[in-house]
Amino acid sequence: MTQNARFIATAAALLVLAWLFSGERLLDAVFEMPDAGPLDDAVIALTVAAEDLKARLGLPDVFGALRATLHALLGV
Secondary structure (H helix, E strand, O other), X not given: OOHHHHHHHHHHHHHXXXXXXXXXXXXXXXXXXXXXXXXXXXXXXXXXXXXXHHHHHOOOOXXXXXXXXXXXXXXX
């Protein structure tokens, strides 16, 4: 595996991991994308399945907790 491919695979895996432990909803962003015909239907279906999986896993919102802690400590 080349260094470029390894970097891209690692970055993609880390983005998915960060999304799993965040409170962000990817589905909201997907519905804001332009209409691309049948392509966006597939993207929406995949996103709904991913959001359902994330909800079933019940992972904590680590980034939300970190943000709340920083806001409390800094008084913002």
